[in-house]
Amino acid sequence: MPFGPGGAPDILARIMARHFPAHARGQQLIVENRSGAGGTIGAAHVAQSRPDGLTLLMAEQGSAALAHELYQDLPYDPRRSFTPVIWLVDLPMVLVVRPGLGARDVPALLEQARRQPGSLSYASVGVGHMGHLAMELLQRRAGGGIQLLHVIYRSGGDIMAALVKGEVDMTVASYSSAQAFLQSGALRPIAVTTAAPLAELPSVPLLSETMPGLTATLWYGLLGPAGMSRDLVTEINAVFNAVLATPELRETVRQQQASDPVGGPSERFAEHLRREVAQWTPVVRAAGGRVQ
Template sequence: MALDITRRGIARLLGLGAATAVPFAARAQGAWPNRPVRLVVPFGPGGAADTLARVVAQPFPQAAGGGSLVVENRSGGGGTIGGGAVATARPDGYNLMVADMGPNAVGKELIPALSYDPLRAFTPIVHLVNLPLVLITRADLGADDVAALVALAKSRRQPLTYAAPSVGHPTHLADELFLSQSGARSEAVQYRSGAEVLRSLVAKETDWAIISVSSALPFVQEGKVKALGVANPAPIAALPGVPPIAATLSGFVATTWHGIAGPAGMAPDFVLRINEVFNAIIGRPEVQENLARTQGAEFVGGTPEAFAAFIRREAERWIPIIRSANIKAE
């Protein structure tokens, strides 16, 4: 998706008139940033959220007119350790996080004892990207498409097994959505990362998984796993010839997503200024080329209000799945 990153385009995104956009930017320029900005990644190094953070950190000084974006990994609790660190930080524009479904939308449902409410503890600032998912099986399972996998799962006396990178991870929720819509039976096997999920399929420890395209793609290309369907509503360029799961299970859509959020209570001027900067960053051709190539990213952008509404919709969509499957991360 090509973003309009002219000042007039940003003004439209923020709901401001073009005539007021330049004065606002001039006022905010001197106020933020005047020191390094902390960007908390609520997961460990090397994953999709960490990769995204480090890609956007590179052009940050130029896009922001100074300052730097310091990436800090705070993993644990399905992202809620890092989320908690930002939720309790000063809402001054210098404590931000890479937002994710667990810490910013459904974490309280997964961990009832969580010390903060994901839907109240943050200021959504901008929705950066959606990352596509793909349904894969071990290479020798014998299912060549989604319908065949569903039929196989229903016919087996001993349930098939699916691999998930952690309890309550967005891909785990996508697995449960697949089972709910298909009526198939499978048992979960939990791992600590997407890399371990892929290893389990190659080693024939598990039968299938839904995982990020960026993680699965090399294994699909090498024939180590088989791709049956993408979780996008339409085919994607990275996996030509692989149909949407929705072609078999009507309406099936699932993605992982990331954005920028800060603590609740941030001043509106800071929110608008930070939104403008990150919209400009993800509109840069080199950023789009990098993230499209490495993660198959779909670029979103837009207003803080649009991101807040998106997060609410995600919570409303996935919390019933969590409750129905009795998923708890504790």
């Protein structure tokens, strides 16, 4: 299971590995970190593997749905090189602003941006990441001359520190990365990007209340190489649905990520992938998103 080290996928995969043998007739799940190039190094390895179910990818938006728009000379096609196995988790994101920013909600933020084009900045960890795409989509939907300055930082931790210092005005971050800063009052949430209210932030409105239909989440799922048999996909899907139902995994995901495992049949994940490609491809193109 190749992917980059650290963060939500690493935590999720290692919990899954502990419970996997109980559901897979004694087999073991080996977590192999192959980081780099926005997850495309690990994705390419899986795409070029035999479709025997022994090599799977912990995938997310960039490597699984948008890499063909973000990278030149990509050694695989996200739309054709994989077999969807299971949708693992869908993680909420929060629009967070620095403490000294005058705007207290999204309409006020957009009004300030219209009055002073280019004066407000937002941070992300790079072109094509959800923090970037969510803000680009917000600008497109808002219209009316909204121009926000995009500032790239090396990590989510660097972004949080920059916000606290007032170096940048806002970001769209996962709830887990912003949680400690929100609880301490060091940063202020003004909207959540999920389709339903977030229980952990009950007083924070949905972004879709200002921008109808605008939602953005971080998701992870398992993909295998193209050409896996239907019977094999069904068997692996059943194993991982059983793993997702374990109390330890469900409790950890809820406590650390403010979410619940998704699961379900492989067709559910395949349809989700199609929707993600349809929603985010125009945003990447409009933003001129090429990483190299």
